Amino acid sequence: MDMETDQIYQIDVGNLLAFNPNHRFSSAPSSREELVKECVTEGTKLVQAIADTLFNLPSTETNDGPLVQLPPPSTKLPREKHLPRPKPPTKWEEFALKKGIQKRKKDKIVYDETTDKFKRRHGYDRVNDDNDIPIIEAKASDEPGEDPFAKRLDDKKKRVGKQEKNRLENLKSAAKAGALPSHVQLAVTGLPISGTKAQPKKIGKEALGDVAGLAATSTASGGKFDKKLPGEKPPKKQGKHHKYLPVVPRYGWVDEEKEQTNKVLGKLLSKHSHEILNVGKAINMYNDKKEKKKSGRSDKLKAKKDITKKKPYANKAN
Amino acid sequence: MMEIRTPKTHKAKRVLEKRAPKLVENGKKTLILHGTKTSATLSSVLMELYRLKKGGAIKYSRRNENIRPFESGGETSLEFFSQKTDCSIFAYGSHTKKRPDNLVLGRMYDHHVYDLIEVGIDNFKSLLSFSYDKKIAPHEGSKPFICFTGEGFENVPELKQLKEVLTDLFRGEVVDNLNLTGLDRAYICSAISPTKVFLTHCAIKLKKSGSIVPRIELVEVGPSMDLVIRRNRLPNEGLRKEAMKSSKDKPKKKVKNVDQDDVLGKRGRIFIPEQEVGKTPLPDKSKGVKRERREGKLKKKKNKEEGSASKKHKESE
Numbered sequence: 001m002d003m004e005t006d007q008i009y010q011i012d013v014g015n016l017l018a019f020n021p022n023h024r025f026s027s028a029p030s031s032r033e034e035l036v037k038e039c040v041t042e043g044t045k046l047v048q049a050i051a052d053t054l055f056n057l058p059s060t061e062t063n064d065g066p067l068v069q070l071p072p073p074s075t076k077l078p079r080e081k082h083l084p085r086p087k088p089p090t091k092w093e094e095f096a097l098k099k100g101i102q103k104r105k106k107d108k109i110v111y112d113e114t115t116d117k118f119k120r121r122h123g124y125d126r127v128n129d130d131n132d133i134p135i136i137e138a139k140a141s142d143e144p145g146e147d148p149f150a151k152r153l154d155d156k157k158k159r160v161g162k163q164e165k166n167r168l169e170n171l172k173s174a175a176k177a178g179a180l181p182s183h184v185q186l187a188v189t190g191l192p193i194s195g196t197k198a199q200p201k202k203i204g205k206e207a208l209g210d211v212a213g214l215a216a217t218s219t220a221s222g223g224k225f226d227k228k229l230p231g232e233k234p235p236k237k238q239g240k241h242h243k244y245l246p247v248v249p250r251y252g253w254v255d256e257e258k259e260q261t262n263k264v265l266g267k268l269l270s271k272h273s274h275e276i277l278n279v280g281k282a283i284n285m286y287n288d289k290k291e292k293k294k295s296g297r298s299d300k301l302k303a304k305k306d307i308t309k310k311k312p313y314a315n316k317a318n
Numbered sequence: 319m320m321e322i323r324t325p326k327t328h329k330a331k332r333v334l335e336k337r338a339p340k341l342v343e344n345g346k347k348t349l350i351l352h353g354t355k356t357s358a359t360l361s362s363v364l365m366e367l368y369r370l371k372k373g374g375a376i377k378y379s380r381r382n383e384n385i386r387p388f389e390s391g392g393e394t395s396l397e398f399f400s401q402k403t404d405c406s407i408f409a410y411g412s413h414t415k416k417r418p419d420n421l422v423l424g425r426m427y428d429h430h431v432y433d434l435i436e437v438g439i440d441n442f443k444s445l446l447s448f449s450y451d452k453k454i455a456p457h458e459g460s461k462p463f464i465c466f467t468g469e470g471f472e473n474v475p476e477l478k479q480l481k482e483v484l485t486d487l488f489r490g491e492v493v494d495n496l497n498l499t500g501l502d503r504a505y506i507c508s509a510i511s512p513t514k515v516f517l518t519h520c521a522i523k524l525k526k527s528g529s530i531v532p533r534i535e536l537v538e539v540g541p542s543m544d545l546v547i548r549r550n551r552l553p554n555e556g557l558r559k560e561a562m563k564s565s566k567d568k569p570k571k572k573v574k575n576v577d578q579d580d581v582l583g584k585r586g587r588i589f590i591p592e593q594e595v596g597k598t599p600l601p602d603k604s605k606g607v608k609r610e611r612r613e614g615k616l617k618k619k620k621n622k623e624e625g626s627a628s629k630k631h632k633e634s635e
Binding site: 014015016017018019020021022023024025027029032035036038039040042043044046047048050051052054055056059062064065066067068069070072073075076077078079080081082083084098099100167168171172182183184185186187188189190191 | 320321323324325339343426427432441461464466467485489494495496500508520530534536562563565599
């Protein structure tokens with residue numbers, strides 16, 4: 001093949017790319033077909049040049065055909081994502097580094113001295129299982145009346161909680177450095193109440209509905225004329241809540257009304273009735289009622305009495 | 319008030335790990351979508367581009383009214399889609415009176431727009447209009463040859479950028495091993511003028527020649543079109559430098575304090591730092607460090623036994 005001396009192609013075998021910087025297309029275009037033909041012939045030359053290098057690479061024979069080892073591409077193209085950032089060492093890692101603690105590989109099967117067997121370290125029937133301890137000896141520092149088994153569980157829960165907190169802190173510092181592991185997401189669950197660290201409790205749908213109902217009925221017109229939002233359900237039971245027991249008890253069922261009155265009577269006539277009945281309050285209520293009955297109407301609607309006026313027969317009636 | 323969320327299924331975890339930033343990246347996926355209006359040519363261009371890149375492309379069929387790549391606020395939708403589908407190249411087609419048959423090719427870095435180039439499509443010939451022997455039809459997903467001809471690609475900055483974008487678009491995955499029988503397509507791009515590029519897709523016919531290297535023959539099969547450069551946006555320098563960074567960029571560190579000698583071989587020099595007696599981490603002799611104590615005790619026992627054994631031996635003698 002004769003190639004002109006200045007026809008050096010830039011070939012990138014790794015990308016199967018070839019560039020011919022020296023060809024000049026005529027500025028006065030011949031017919032479209034001729035232009036296309038010219039382009040295709042130039043292209044063929046380039047592909048041939050790449051194939052020359054490609055087929056001369058050392059190849060291995062496989063069932064599908066000859067396999068060649070491609071060199072890495074030489075044209076630099078921009079990455080699609082940033083380079084992975086190094087994650088900052090966790091608090092334990094920093095401590096271990098400072099103290100010179102080395103990581104030791106733990107075996108999956110460990111010798112259990114109590115049963116003289118080899119047991120696994122984690123999982124079913126494990127060595128040093130917390131639930132298997134039959135007896136915990138009392139120490140001088142133990143308080144009487146404290147359950148040591150429950151204490152152990154409690155301690156474990158606390159340890160687990162502390163570990164989770166530390167893990168979250170480590171992940172937060174990793175996220176700050178932009179090096180959060182790919183499968184972990186840190187999600188903000190709720191807005192904190194300013195000034196406190198307490199997590200606001202999540203209110204359920206029903207509770208919200210109840211509160212909305214309460215707010216509605218607390219208006220002057222009892223929520224009757226409030227504009228309803230789209231999707232708002234009508235308020236639940238309105239008005240007074242009464243439970244009326246059946247007058248005639250069902251066959252075989254206990255007479256609920258009778259039971260109700262019996263219960264009250266029983267409480268009043270029992271030994272401890274003085275504890276249930278507030279005698280002073282009862283007397284006051286009785287006297288008030290009597291006086292109201294005498295006056296005939298409630299105090300609010302009546303015009304206020306003039307105390308200074310003397311009533312001729314007031315005492316005599318009593 | 320933060321919560322750690324991890325995927326509940328292994329599949330989800332694998333997907334997340336696949337999409338995470340890595341040292342060696344996966345092949346870039348292409349997102350193909352269109353704007354409010356598309357002409358017949360433009361919709362067939364987008365469809366055929368999708369077919370060519372099947373396996374590494376996602377095509378959206380709805381029209382997107384709020385995407386304006388060259389305006390400052392109009393890229394948010396694109397960035398969101400790029401994040402959702404994990405696509406780093408997009409091809410956005412639109413047809414307006416001012417810019418008929420407009421195709422915007424863009425790339426993303428970290429799901430933010432990196433660079434854009436806008437081309438107009440002229441003289442489009444569809445896949446279906448080419449008649450050829452079906453036996454040589456290229457297979458889906460095969461690695462293509464990419465050829466650029468013309469001095470324009472070196473001298474004109476817009477064409478330079480277009481060359482880079484087209485390489486990125488057609489390249490597919492970077493592979494280590496290539497099966498030579500699977501080479502069946504080539505993209506030919508020729509800079510016929512400083513503003514026009516002729517792009518065509520051909521199938522490869524390998525013919526017997528005298529040597530191991532077969533003779534190549536190209537047959538036009540695929541869509542062919544003229545790309546007229548309209549607008550473009552280059553990445554800003556800082557972003558470009560960051561995106562071009564690769565892990566192998568660090569120059570090989572000069573190995574110090576090692577010298578080779580023919581007589582003595584490889585020799586190294588070791589410098590011992592000053593010993594700070596006050597700052598060495600002392601062994602932890604607290605009660606909790608059981609393993610060390612146990613091991614120490616065992617060692618002691620062994621030594622004692624050996625000592626007594628040797629004594630006994632001496633006595634017996």
